[in-house]
Amino acid sequence: MAVIQKGFLILIVLSFTAVCIANRHGAEVDDNEFAEFEDLGDEDEFEDGTVELEGEEDHFFDDDEFVDDGEEEEDEELEDEFEEEDGEEDVAIEDEDEFEHFKDNEEFENFEGEKPSRAKGAVPDLEIANVPVNFSNNWNSYYLEIMMLAGIAAYILNYVSGKSKNQKLATAWYNCHRELLEANFALVGDDGTQVETPDTVKLLKESENLYCLWCSGRAFCEGMLVELKFLKRQDLVSVLAKVMKPGSDQLKITVTMNKEDMESVVLFLGKKRNTARMQKDMYDLSLYCNEKRSGEKFGLSDSYLAIGETGEAIQGVLDSKVSNCLSENESMLDYLHFSDQYCGLKPTADEEQPTELPTTKKVLIFVFNVPGGGGATVKDVEAMYPMMQLVMYCIDKVKRFRLSKDGKHRADQARKKVSESFQKMAHAQRQEAAQLRKEEKRKAEKEKLMNEEDPEKARKLEDKQYKKDMRKRLNPSMKQVKVRVS
Structure with missing residues (x-):
């Protein structure tokens, strides 16, 4: 069933x-x-x-x-x-009744005219119109992409324009000073790779905002390095930062003097804030510069300050001709640094302190600001010609300058004192290292005694260590002398 x-x-x-x-x-x-x-x-x-x-x-x-x-x-x-x-x-x-809503003609607005009546319950033939997509109302959905593309375009345009402007300023400076450089140096633009200097010398491009020029073959100096430090006009971020903190292009000239052609001179001339910072960071300025002179004595404003080893060296090197040139072009002066004991920056607290006197060299450092600030032009670069003439004059001036007998003695004593301080520092470090070795040796002996399992042998080691300590306490200055009997 x-x-x-x-x-x-x-x-x-x-x-x-x-x-x-x-x-x-x-x-x-x-x-x-x-x-x-x-x-x-x-x-x-x-x-x-x-x-x-x-x-x-x-x-x-x-x-x-x-x-x-x-x-x-x-x-x-x-x-x-x-x-x-x-x-x-x-x-x-x-x-x-479920198909009654098809009878409403308002729901079929796209239908043209009246459609013929359909069978009862039949599904109508709906035609879907192909309406084109309107993108005009959808741009708000792509604002992030638009902003990113605009930023990339602005960065590229700024890079091209900033790069070309820096190159234009560097070329203008070289064309303006080329005759002066060739008149004072045998080789202008020598990079060490060419035997002969080419007719058309180009600046060495280190980066988009740094150009270098090496000159050699002049009396009283080994060579001169010219560094054109322009603003980072090719970098859009740096350009925006300079709006908040304005800056200017700089010309740095470093002249390396011969050892026998420079007297014992250490001096610095610059803005007061810059002078205090450099005296704190530089080895030679912190060790030798004790004398101070206001900038008014050299025809400069009160915001400038000169420091040196002796007042005689300051007055002897910064004579009236140098003072007049600096006073006429005060806006271009950043600082001057002349030293026969130049050894760079001092080591920080985290770095290891040197036990020997660092290697020194005799240098003349000139740092000038290009007029015009961030908007420097070709005319502003060409206006720095007097400052290059000042560099040539200072090379000859330092060569001719001689300290008095008393000034020479004071300078020699200061250098001797610095050398002795480094020797004492080295001796203290050696003693500290020896003491650490002794402590490590004593610690090793104690560990050996504690790890000894044989009681008799441990007692002998303890007696031996006790006698050794007693001898050191009773005769601390007594030295053991071994006499070899033949």
Whole structure:
């Protein structure tokens, strides 16, 4: 009986599905679900109450096909039959009221004219218009990308313009001072790689804002290094920073004097704030400069200060001709640094202190500011010609300058004192190192004594160490002298 009941259920499901598929175009459906079975009167009824069905439904009552073990296979066959029904999905029967909203013409604004009436329950043919995308209202979505592209474009334009301007200023300076340099030096622009100087000399480009020029072959000096330090006009960040903190281009000239052509002179002339900073950081200025002179004595403003080893050296080197040139071009002067004991910056507290006097050399350092500040032009660069003439004059002046006998003695004593202080410092460091070695040795002996397992041997080591300590306490200055008997 269970098999028969299952067959009835499957038959009912198939019949209902067939009715739905046949009625997918809106045909009316009878609510009587068992109307199909009302025409079974012609069928024979057996005595036990069973009915014999005719047609294709007989196979549903075959005992060989409906077994309990094949229920899953039957479900799969039913699913395949549903998929083979014209490849269409199940259609749900809807009431006619659900399609009333299609009657409203306002919802179909894109429809031209009146459409012919459709069958009841039919789905209308909707045409989707191809509306072009309007990007004019969507630019706000790309403001970050626009800002980034604008920044990159501004950086590239600033790089090109700043680079070309620095190169233009460097070329203008060289063309203006070329004759003066060639008149005082045998080699102008010698980089050490060429045997002969070419007719057209170019500045050595270290970076987009730094140009160098090496000159050699002049009396009283080994050579001269010219450094043109321009503002970083090619860097947009530096340009924006200079708006908050203005700066100017600089010309730095370093002349290395011969050892026998410079007297014992150490002096510095610059702004008061700059002078205090340099005296704190530079070795030679912190060790030798004790005398101070106001800038008013050299025709400069009160904001300038001169420091030196002796007043005689300051007055002797910065004579009236140098003072007049500096007073006339005060805006160009940054600082002057003349020293026969130049050894660079002092080591910081984190760095190891030197035990020997650093290697020194005799130099004349000139640092000038290019007029015009950040907006320097070719005319401003050419206006620095008098300062280059001052450099040539100072080379000859330092060569001719000689200290008095008393000044020479004081200078020699100061240098001797500095040398002795370095020797004492080196001796103190050596003693400290020796003391550390002794402490490490004593610590090793104590560890050896503590680790000794043999009590007798440990006692002997302890007695030996005790006698050694007693001898050092009783005779601290007594030295052991070993006499070799032949």
